[in-house]
Amino acid sequence: MRGIEGWFSEDEGRWYARFARALRGGVFVEVGSWKGRSTSFIGRICNANGTRLVCVDHWSGSRDVLAPRYASALAVEDVEAAFRANMSALGIVVEVLAEPSTIAAARFDTASVDRVFLDGSHDGASVAEDLRAWSARLRPDGILAGHDYSFRHPELCAAVDAFASERGLVVRRGPRDIYWLER
Ligand SMILES: C[S@@+](CC[C@H](N)C(=O)[O-])C[C@H]1O[C@@H](n2cnc3c(N)ncnc32)[C@H](O)[C@@H]1O
Known part of the structure; x- marks a missing residue:
């Protein structure tokens, strides 16, 4: 959404809006929200559809190549x-879990989440942890998707590919750096 700094392009945002619009009710979890740019594309849709929107972010940096950028921003601004x-300015009602992704995942029952969108740390170990933790929370017909499946993040791509191959899933591509996993 124009005006909020972040990493989501408009075409990725349109894809993300469609991803959210297809769900009525249910639970949508976004991991890695920063200032809410990605969230701004789906927030009102989730609210209108009666979907519980949960944003998970510890707002304390990352273990990937973006760490210096987060650190300099966090030193001068309360990003949360x-x-x-x-x-609030967009009128979006969201539940915030301001803690590490895997701790937040443990709050959800097995097979209780309909959509997960991963955009947390992009290093291989974090992505592998996130994929394992959140896929265990997904309903059988749930969908896990994410951002930054790109040559700029080879560890992320390798972790997603390894997870997909281990679980017999196919990696599908949306606009730019969007991916999702399909059975
Ligand atoms: C690339 S930014 C998210 C960008 C956002 N989706 C946007 O559209 O602008 C990654 C975010 O993930 C958060 N993060 C990184 N590792 C995390 C973890 N293990 N648990 C929770 N949040 C994490 C960071 O604090 C940061 O806000």
């Missing part, structure tokens, strides 16, 4: 407060 203010 900026996220909350941006959501």
